[in-house]
Amino acid sequence: MAELSDGKKIIPIAEDASLVEAAEELGVPFSCTEGNCGTCLTRIVTGMENMSPYSEKEKIFGLEQDERLMCQSRILKGRVVIDV
Numbered sequence: 001m002a003e004l005s006d007g008k009k010i011i012p013i014a015e016d017a018s019l020v021e022a023a024e025e026l027g028v029p030f031s032c033t034e035g036n037c038g039t040c041l042t043r044i045v046t047g048m049e050n051m052s053p054y055s056e057k058e059k060i061f062g063l064e065q066d067e068r069l070m071c072q073s074r075i076l077k078g079r080v081v082i083d084v
């Protein structure tokens, strides 16, 4: 089991599952959900080591070290806290 949190609410999700639903519940906005628009760009507060490797589309965005696209990334294990 993995967990996505905003530091207040914790949402359990399956490991390596899409984060779109859980992140949306925490208030992350989405648009394309295909890694093209950048709307879901989110800062990871803790747990970056639990995240999937950067996707090809994330690499194109040139994200900062603590940023991920919620529609393109996954949690492989443990808890990840995001800044919403």
Ligand code: FES
Binding pocket: 029, 030, 031, 032, 033, 034, 035, 036, 037, 038, 039, 040, 041, 069, 070, 071, 072
């Ligand atoms: S919603 Fe467009 S990049 Fe994630």
